[in-house]
Amino acid sequence: MRALPVGDRALLVEVSTDEEAQALHADLLRRRAEGALSVREIVPAARTVLLDGLDDPVRLAEQLAASQVPPVPSRAGEIVEIPVRYDGPDLAEVAALWDVPVHEVARIHAAAEFRVAFCGFAPGFGYLTGLPARYGVPRRATPRTTVPAGAVGLAGPYTGVYPRPSPGGWQLIGTTDVVLWDHARVPAALLSPGTRVRFIPVGSSSVGSS
Numbered sequence: 001m002r003a004l005p006v007g008d009r010a011l012l013v014e015v016s017t018d019e020e021a022q023a024l025h026a027d028l029l030r031r032r033a034e035g036a037l038s039v040r041e042i043v044p045a046a047r048t049v050l051l052d053g054l055d056d057p058v059r060l061a062e063q064l065a066a067s068q069v070p071p072v073p074s075r076a077g078e079i080v081e082i083p084v085r086y087d088g089p090d091l092a093e094v095a096a097l098w099d100v101p102v103h104e105v106a107r108i109h110a111a112a113e114f115r116v117a118f119c120g121f122a123p124g125f126g127y128l129t130g131l132p133a134r135y136g137v138p139r140r141a142t143p144r145t146t147v148p149a150g151a152v153g154l155a156g157p158y159t160g161v162y163p164r165p166s167p168g169g170w171q172l173i174g175t176t177d178v179v180l181w182d183h184a185r186v187p188a189a190l191l192s193p194g195t196r197v198r199f200i201p202v203g204s205s206s207v208g209s210s
Contacts, residue, residue: 021117
């Protein structure tokens with residue numbers, strides 16, 4: 001773990017894996033909630049955590065450098081359920097990459113419990129981990145110019161749901177009508193780092209259908 005200064009009151013903490021980033025993020029949130037850490041913002045990414053608005057970044061950097069990344073916390077809190085029609089245009093390609101029948105993609109994906117590792121790309125877009133490593137898939141060789149809102153996609157170890165129409169290169173396996181980002185909602189984002197998520201098959205794509 002390495003803490004790098006960012007301006008006068010921020011630190012960028014680098015770790016080795018996305019699991020370590022998730023664990024560190026959860027631990028820092030806990031410390032702030034307990035009053036043991038004064039910080040305005042804690043922002044996780046794939047292998048970093050940014051802390052902004054620190055009272056004493058130099059002292060915290062020294063503490064972090066001398067400590068170990070805490071273990072991944074046990075999963076707690078409510079689960080956000082996202083109904084999905086497993087009807088994506090890349091189902092067959094994903095099934096081939098996984099070496100399973102097409103209908104098995106929905107069963108495997110829906111059987112996992114996911115966790116939002118971090119957010120980015122677009123407002124409301126969460127990078128979800130939870131699938132076993134053997135189910136990682138590459139991005140499409142040629143990205144699509146437009147991916148519709150609600151498209152459920154895979155890329156590398158992550159699952160994501162497009163909150164609005166945008167270009168994208170993820171492998172699309174399904175669609176949902178759930179609104180991921182709504183300015184009128186508080187909070188506007190349905191998903192935030194640490195949120196537990198399950199995908200629920202609906203319609204003709206439900207698990208067990210042929």
